Amino acid sequence: MSDASTPVPGAPEGAHTFRSPPQQLKLPAVEHEILELWASRDIEGRSLRDQRKDGGQRPEFVFYDGPPFATGLPHYGHLLAGTIKDIVPRFWYMRGYRVQRRFGWDCHGLPIESLIENELGIHGKAAIEELGVPKFNAACRAGVLRFTQEWETVVRRMGRWVDFRNDYKTMDTSFMESVWWVFKSLWDKGLIYEGHRVQPVSPALGTPLSNFEVAQGPQEKDPVTRKEGHKRRQDPSLTVRFKLEDEQNAYLWAWTTTPWTLPSNLALAVHPEVTYVKVRVKATGEIAYLEPGRLAHYQERERIGETEELARLPGSELVGRPYEPLLPFFADYRTREDGTRWAFKVVSATYVTTDSGTGIVHQAPAFGEDDYNVGKENGLPLVNPLSLSGVFDESVGEFAGLFAKDADKKIVARLRSEQKVVDHDTIVHPYPHCYRTDQPLLYMALSTWFMKVEHLRERFVELNQKVHWVPEHVGSGRFGNWLANARDWNLSRNRFWGTPLPVWRCDKDPSDMVCIGSIAELEKLAGLQPGTVTDLHREHVDTITWASKAGGTMRRVKEVFDCWFESGSMPYAQNHYPFDEAQRSRVEQGLPADFIAEGLDQTRGWFYTLHVLSTALFDRPPFKNVIVNGLILAADGKKMSKRLKNYPDPNGVIDRYGADALRAYLINSQVVRAEPMRFGKHKKDTTGECVRDTVRLTILPLWNAYNFLVTYARADGWQPSKAALDVQPKADLDRWILSRVQSFLQEMIAEYEDYALSNLVPAYLRLCDDLNNWYIRRGRRRYWRKRGAAEDGLTPEQAEADKDDAYATLFRVLVTVSRAMAPVIPFFAEFLHQRLLVDTNLCDVEADEDSVHLMPFPEPSAELRDVALEQAVDSARQAVTLAMGLRERESIGVRRPLRSLTIAIEDTDLRAAVQTFEADILGELNVKTLKLSADDSELVTLTAKANFKALGRRLGKKMKVVAKAVAGLDAAAVATYAQTGSIELEGETLSGDDLRIDRAPKKGMVVASEGGITVALDTDISDELRHEGLAREVQNRVQNLRKTADLDVSQRIALFYRATGDLQKALARPELRAMVMGETLAEHMADLPDILPATAHRHSDKIDGDTIELAIVPQGAGTTEAAT
RNA sequence: CGGCCUGUAGCUCAGUUGGUGAGAGCACUCGUCUGAUAAGCGGGGGGUCGAAGGUUCAAAUCCUUCUAGGCCGACCA
Incomplete structure (x- = not known):
């Protein structure tokens, strides 16, 4: 590859030298610089709008961005969703796709209307109409986008690339026209009808409320059940008698808590399979029908006297019997024109229960959903004498003009005077209240526009099965169930600020x-x-x-659209489909989208409306992949609450720790799999400490590796080149880390492609551990080898080549990792790219190489893969860990050299592979020689255990007996099995991995064993070893002294000491003396004189019972000549 | 009341289709440095896997019931 490329303007002059790294890593400051860079070079624009300099044509990856309400400020839930919506498109862009990301705003609907009502100081529909729709809507339009600037600021600061310039708004004329087109298409397909639906109405507002608004109403805990529910309220509990027309002095008893619905009574419902009883009330002689259990209940509470049972009959036998209207207002509905019975009869309904009331349910079809459905099934008329304000009209005589709840008393009084009241009591029950006015809601049937969806249920479910849900259970469970039970969609609202229904x-x-x-x-x-x-x-x-x-x-009819209809139309309306000819085919080819992501709360929201419309219009699922995120809770496990201040301000967290860390923190959690997440390290973490930990865990390891490379390369004059990115190193260590990076890439790509975002950071952390705690640590010496010198058994030429390989390999690794992590930590990845490639003039602007985010995602190379090598390092590291544990157990510090380490591994190839890392293992452990062995029989006692997984299915009940026999085998028998691979036990032939062989250290041995690797330390310490250990202790004390003296690492010193016993002997040995001097940069080493210069630093200590007194004196420039 | 999800170490969470030594990070504790990183590296202690039953040779894992919490929906006579 040639280095001749168009350099990035502003890049440092000259050759390919790394810029010196910042003294201190201040992530937020780095991120601000990167933001400026992106803006100044229009990198974001080149990616978002596919305005690449190379002009290449890319296939489209379609992403739909769900529009948030513009009336609130972004919170952690939005930041999380935004992060997901950024990572996935960035990845696919790097994979070579074009990914348009347009931000959307949901501008219509009740939230903004309510806000404006409050600001204008008016309440209710009447007030709005008085003010005038033009003025009201103008206020909504002016107010709805108030927070867009704040949104843009926060979204950008989080590093999310999304197009705000080319955004869409549901109030744009083009958007609204497409919504009309959607509706008209449904209309032409015969899917729109006008009907009624029983809806909660806030009489004070004079408007029906959505379920969403109902749920926002006041909540309280039930004092008995402790369950959260609607605010409780006291209502009348009234039992009334309905006189049967076909039997003398006989009555049906029914119960209600809403006397105001009694004038509209049109039927009584019984459960066809419930047994009812016919009784004579002894005191009055009246005959009554009701459910016997409920009768007993009334009698227990002494609301009714003694009765005499006359008969028992199933509800089905009561069905059809006529009764006299309780109140006369709608008596005309008694019969139809043809003389057949119409209303005021007993009907059958399976929803009737016997846990309250009388088992006979009063039916007012206009005032209850169940009532409405029963009325529909039985062909009953629909009478509604109430206005939206809950006031009775002229049709109900003396009650006209009364508010429904106020009419309760008068209605009861009249019924009482007519001897129609059986019992009158009160009841306290949870009841929905208006979220704005706190008044109880009324349920009533209102005329609305529906979309038929019930006939599409099966198709919904079929199409949904093509969708890849993350997590899977939301799609098959919650969402699938919802689709299977989909009901006709009431898509009109009696409101003002929305897309009007286009019906004249x-x-x-x-x-x-x-x-x-x-x-x-x-x-x-x-x-x-x-x-x-x-x-x-x-x-x-x-x-x-x-x-x-x-x-x-x-x-035009009065209604406007449910704003969910608008957001569901987004795939078409954001591109003004089908009116914009230029976008037509894009829209059609862009359905289903490749990807969307929203919160779990959108199951019934956007996920659903997208699904309904794309199925009805195009018979396609709306999206192929969806990530559903869960709710972010405060650290204390409660909902985040501004009032409780139980969570840190997002901006503060970003300013302190940076957006990358916050992104990594959010994504490294099951919250990206629809599970709730606590934002905090512990219950009282209200400062975002959890994010600081993420900086340490995810950013610093990479920073340290980068810092290492650049510091040494600069000091050593090594220069990066394009060729270095293709380095084919010889050393095993280098080949290993490159192989390891390939398996990392493979893993990352698989997780990205599976949309399993929570697995990305863990995979990356494992790589960082390998990179920092093995590759760099073990390879450290190679970077500071003197150029042109023969070292480590290599000729000067070999040493030179090896060193170049080391630099190139680390360089290549960092470049690769920065690309693989770019979607997750876009700022730091960009920082690395700029420092490693752009500042070193290795990027071609014309090829869009000036940002990591314009680069292709690195492909894993099979050639670089060496699985055996990766296993060998795993084993070597495991052996080191085991041996470290042994040192710890035996209280032998790592400074004390030991004679030998034995590693026993049965597998011949693996053993040989581990041998290649002999120097690394010995170096890590401070041991002189390594013995490798296939046989660990002298170190451990073999015991065997049955392999339940392998044997269980085969042996079944015999498993226990065999397992016991296996456990009872002695070491010799197990050893035989290990050799022959077969044994007879309890009449069963066991072979292969039917047995699992465990190794227990033999008594008195310093041995540890795990996973087929056994290590043994020779802890016998000769005088020679002990002296070396002591010398290293002294060396350590000198180094500490250097540090407390705050000497530069290259500062030469003179070293003076006075020691006793073995310490004295150790330091008398020439080779140890040389070692100490070499490692501590001591030019002289001599006995402690009586007088020391003022620049001396002193320290004395006891080591293994002997004492040492030390003094060091800095040498050379800036210091006076030391005493000699 | 219904649907879905969750309850594993002091805290935040992993634990594939049941397979028998229950893991990680943080916190704790002990050790470890001096030519990348102490904002580092390593060792260790710590859990009757929400409770009770059941299925099975075998259950953190499957079933039932209960209990605590979350989200969504229903809350009517």
Whole structure:
């Protein structure tokens, strides 16, 4: 490869020398520099909008970004989702795809409407209409984007690349027109109908509430069950009697907690399979029907006197029996025109329970969902005398003008006077309340627009099976169940700030309706000049009318869309489909998207609406892969709460530790698999200490490795080159780390492609451990070898080549790792790329090599792989660990040299491979010689254990007996088995890995064994070894002295000492004396004089019972001539 | 009340299709440095795997019940 490339402007002049590394690593400062770099070189733009300098055409990886409400500030949940939404596109971009990432804003809906109502100081629909829709909507438009700047700041600071310039807003005319197109398409397919749905209504607001809003209502714990639920409220508990028309003096008893629904009673429901009882009340002689268990309940509470049982019958026998209307207002519905019975009869309903009331349920179809469904099944009429404000209209006589809840008392009074009340009590129960006004909600059937989805259920489920869910269970469980039980979608809202339903209807003939699918169509029908309509909000389109066939006027219906319908239309509407010709095929080819990611709470939200619309419109799933993230809780396990201040401010955490660390922390958790996560290191961590740990764990290891390379390369004059990136080193250590990096790449790619983000950081940490704690530590000497000198048994030429290989290998490793980690820690990866490649003029701007994020993701090379070598190092490191444990156990410090270490490994190839790392093992452990052996019988006692996994299935019940026999085998028998590989026990032939052989250290031996590797230390210490150990202790004390004296590492010294006993003997040995002097840079070593210069530093100590007194005096420039 | 998820070391969490010495990080403790990194490296202690039953030769793992928590939904007569 040639080094002739277009250098990056501003890169340091001259050759390929590394820039000196920063003195101190300040991550937030580094990140700010990187942000500036990205901006100044438009790197983000080149990636996002695919404006590469090389102009290459790339296949498209389609990502849909779900729009957040623009009315709140971003919190940790958004940062987490943003991180996921950044990592995945970055990876696929590096894999050679084009990945458009457009930010979206959800601009419509109740959150912003409520906010504006509060700010304008008005409440309720009536107030808004009084103010006027144009003014209200203008306020919404002006207010909805107030936080976009804050969002952009935080999102960018997190390192997320997403296009804010080319964003989409659900209030854009183009977006809204596409929503119309979506609706019109559904309309043309016959999937839209007008119907009723029982909805919670806030009478104070005069508007129905969404389930979402209901859930936002006041909550409290039930004092008995301690369960969180709706705020509790006291209501009447009224039992009334309905007179049967076909039997004398006989009544059906029914119970209600909402007397205001009684005027609208149209039926009574019984469970067809429940047994009811017919009784005579002794005191009054009346005959009553109800469920016997409930009767007993009333009698226990002494609400009813004694009764005489007359008969028992199943509910099905009551079905169809007529009764007199309780109140006269809707008595006309008693019979149909043809004379058949219509309302006021007993109907069958399986939802009826016998745990409250009477077992006979009052039915007011307009005021309960179950009632409504029962009414529909039985062809009952729908009567609703209530307005949205909960006020009765003229149809209910004396109750007209009363608020429903206020009418309760008057209704009860009238029923009481008519002898229709059996029992009147109160009940305290959880009941939904308005989240804004705190008033109890009323349920009532309202006219709404529906999309038919129930017939699509099966298709939903089929298409959903093609989706790769992370984690899998959300797709098959929660979401799958939801799809299988999907209900027709109520997609209209009686609100103001939203996309208006594009339905115009004749005010004379309501059946004359037209659905508009585009602006052009509207202009044409209304006779307007093309281009007249530029905005589709209510204040603009509600005034557009035209003459109808029936001589009336075509006016738009009042409703606007549920904002979920808009977000579900996002795949089409963000590109103004199908109106924008240029984008048409992209939209069609971009469905399903390759990837989306949102929180678990979107199961019923965006995931669902995307699914419904793409199935209905295109018969396709909307996305191929989805990552569902869980909820982030505060460190104390509670929800994050601004009030409790139980979590650290995100900006503060980023400013202190950097975005990379926060990203790595968030992603290194099962929260990316839909599980909840506690943001904190411990329960009281409210400062983000957990993120500091992540800096230490994930960034510093890489930083240290980089710092090592650059420091030595600069000192040594080594220069990186393009050739170094393809280095084929000879040394085993180098070949090993390159192989190890390949397996790391393979693992990373597999995890990225599987969207298993929580496995990325652990894989990377394992590599860092290998890199820092073995590769660099063991290879350290190679970097500071003098050039041109024969060392380590190598000729000067060999030593030179080996050293170059070492530099090149480490350089290559760091470059590769920075690319593999770029999606996860985009700042630090970029920092490395800039320092290693850009500043050294090794990048070609024309080939878009000036940012790590424009580079291709590194492919693992099979040629560099050497699995056996990787295993050998594993084993060597394991042997070292075992031996370290032995030293610890025997209290022999690493400074004390030992004569020999024995490693027993049965496998011949592995043993030979471990041998190649002999010097490393001995160096790590401070041992003189290594003995390798295939046979560990002198070191350990063999015991055997049955391999349950292998034998269990084969032996079944005999397993226990055999296992016991195996455990009873003596060492000799096990040894025989180890040789022959077979044994007869309890009539079974066991062979191969039917037995697992364990090694227990023999008594009196310094031996440890694990996983087929046995190590033994020779702890017999000769005088020679002991003296060397002592000399090293002295050496250690001198080094400590150097440090307390704050001497430069290259500062020469004069060393003086006075020692006793063996210490004296050790230091008298010439070779040890030379060692101490060499390692401590001592130019002189002599007995301690009586007088020392002022620059001397002193220390005395006791080592193994002998004493030593030390003094060091700095030598050379800047110091006076030391006493000699 | 229903659906889904969770309960493993002091804390945060791993533990594949059941296979028998239950792991990591942090914290604790002991040791270890001087030509990358003490914001480092290594050793160690610490858990009746939420509880109780059951299936099985074998259960942290499968089943049932209970219990605690989370998310979503239902909360009606």
